[in-house]
Amino acid sequence: MNQERREQAQGFLHPDERLIAACPYELGPGVPLPPEDLLAAPEPPDLGRRIEARLPRSLRQLVTRGHDRAPEPVEDPGAALAHGTSMEGGWQSAAGQFLVSRANARGSATGVLAVTDRRWFGLSDVSPLWQATPVMKQYWEAPRSAIAALRAGTGVTQRGRMEIRFTDGSWVAVLASVPAQAAPFAAAAAPQRGRAAGGPARFRRGPARRGRRPTPGTAQGSPAPRASAPRTRPGPRRRR
Incomplete structure (x- = not known):
């Protein structure tokens, strides 16, 4: 399944962009549904809708519900407690x-998260x-x-739970469709942390030079002051 998701994500890469990881997912239990006033109007009918109009009513209702399917998070009051x-x-x-962008897609409940060397995107x-x-x-x-960050393994009762944490402090919980893929996907999508370019280089400290011991009261490495000879008082002159 993961290979299929990678192939799907490959079709949305930009020129010279490299795909790092892809993972099928769905929203975690308790994630709220965006209000209707934030969602865009549905796209106009296409050929598929015209075909559906020719189907029997019972089958048409089933197909229409599938066509207009949108993410349906669990809005159970006990979900937050559980x-x-x-x-x-x-x-x-x-x-x-x-979440607003995801709901506007009006797609299936299961999507694909992809990470490249430049960006994240969702399918x-x-x-x-039908x-x-x-x-x-x-x-x-x-x-x-x-x-x-993308934190994996944060749920006790939810296998495959991951938390997408954004730099503005907000976050949302998602579930990997295959729980075993959560940890590898999180590891592959981890931000690359390296030494910044142009940063100060580190030098190894060499052995200290051996020199004269500093005289007490003088700075280390500066020569000690020369001792002056004691002055002697001249004696009396002899008269010739």
Whole structure:
């Protein structure tokens, strides 16, 4: 499955961009649904909708529900108690904008998270339910500098839980569709931390030079003051 997701993500790479990792995921339990006033209007009908109009009513209702499928988070009041907090931040935060973009895609509940050497981006399958071949759509992207960390293994009762933590302090919980892929994906997506270019170079301290011991009261390394000869009083002159 992961190889298939990587191939799907490869089609959305920019020129000279390198894919690092891809992981199928879904939203964690308790993640809220964005309000309707923040969502864009649905796209106009396409050929698929015209085909659906010719289907029997019973089958049409099933297909229509599949076509208009959108993320349906668990809004159970007990979800927060059972699974903990699943989001932090308002709708204008980075985590909120991620959820709004995802809901606007009106795709399947399972999406794909991809990380490249430049950015993060998310994909969603927007194909109708009756279509076997997935149609992937990119609904969100962000530079790698916008994500502070991806924490895996944060849920006690949720296998494959990951927390996408953004640099503005907001975060959202997601679940890897294959729980075993959560830890490897988080490790591959970790921010690259290295020595900044142009930083001060470190030099190894060499052995100290041996020299004269400084005289008490003088600075180390400076020559000791020369001792002056004692003055003698001249004796009486002899008269010739």
